Amino acid sequence: MTKTPRFEPVQPIRAYQRIVEQVEDQLARGELTPGQRLPSERELVSQFAVSRSTVREALRVLESNGVVRSRAGDPNGPEVLPFSQVALRRQLVRLARVDELTLSELIGFRMIMDGAAIQVASRLRTPEQLDELEATLVAMRDAIDVDFDAFSLADLAFHELIARISRNTLIQTCNEVVRGVVLGLISDKIAHAPNSRALMLESLHHHAEVVDAIRDGNGHAAARIARQNMYDYYAGYVPDADQETLQALIED
Amino acid sequence: MTKTPRFEPVQPIRAYQRIVEQVEDQLARGELTPGQRLPSERELVSQFAVSRSTVREALRVLESNGVVRSRAGDPNGPEVLPFSQVALRRQLVRLARVDELTLSELIGFRMIMDGAAIQVASRLRTPEQLDELEATLVAMRDAIDVDFDAFSLADLAFHELIARISRNTLIQTCNEVVRGVVLGLISDKIAHAPNSRALMLESLHHHAEVVDAIRDGNGHAAARIARQNMYDYYAGYVPDADQETLQALIED
């Protein structure tokens, strides 16, 4: 059996796109690292053998993706930035704004990710890290008397610590990004809820239960409590139909 | 106590950035919907009262984010594209490629995500979806006799179906992206392994066990088997030190 040659339709690749690819490839390959500088626009013009406009279009794309930053008049050229979550977050927010991504999906994702991180953390945690966890609980308690933003910050520190203990930066980043997007969508409602203080106290209580389970090395229970906590905290903000799906995530 | 006025440092907002914002706002507000056309570049020049280069920089950014597509010579102007997760996916790939992620972290992430998706799927699956799952098993079996690429494709279909059943597109996207990055790193080694066929057969067997557990509604067991399967499949490619961490992910 001989193969019949099959061809794909070809769409032209723009000049600016080629430039973006080259820069991103060098970044992925480690030949270009954060802090380094790209050649100046004029230098890039001659290296890529294209016009200034083309170079600038490529730089704008890289810039809007958080890869580099150009500053007018800087003789050192565009700076290569360290990876940041802003671009990732922007895309998630974009999808959430146009309803391509529902709040329930975001919360479901967090229930799973945070639960998993806690389960792993309860295996891997050292005694020192357990102390750290308990310190964050104290910080959360203190923050309640300040305001919701302070509490939210303390809560963030808790989840960052969990993710760190689980020794997986990918989980860590995903958690933080999604957490930020969810909070951006509904933090106002929570902050101005009449029972805001009661909500914070209950959340603190749940966090303490999680730490207890981690101390006992009972990852299974810890994860379950964490998912339940998150459900209780957020379920009021999602449509009834989606609540069932989220409930399915709690059980095991 | 009177408040001392405090000011934040101001960073200039580029002209192209303003244009991007206006377009994305109209999109989020529904005043601009997929399929519609933007005015031509020259029209935009007069509407935004900026130069053509500036308009083009904005269009390139929107284009690279999957928001619009310009085609040379199209008198209708740039097309507004349907919402998609390609931009989100691109950022995730960047994260996974650039941010010095180890293979073990990627695999650990997959063990958690895929396990969670399977656990949820075993609760939410309909009888029809169960049939679909069994059909993918048959497809995987057939693919083994072709080559590793075919098997990999059938495996992808399996995991896509799982993610779809779990009704969370975010999990789906993350799974696919990370799976793609992992395969990009080591698919060569697997394809050319001397026991390649044996590996595929074993993987198929594990997948069948997962489907069995899903049929019984035993999400817990299904997830465990899935994580074990992935560990067995990939563990040989990570350093010994990291293998312990990954093993911690299997148990519960």
Add this chain to the structure above:
DNA sequence: AAGAATTTGTACGTATGTATT
């Protein structure tokens, strides 16, 4: 079916404000 009209893709030149030395 072929050419005209319009639009995008790319290039180049210039003026102006800015950051560094």
Add this chain to the structure above:
DNA sequence: GAATACATACGTACAAATTCT
């Protein structure tokens, strides 16, 4: 403070591509 090199933005020009007549 001055000199220099730079990015920002504007405008023009022409080639390539697409649509419509």
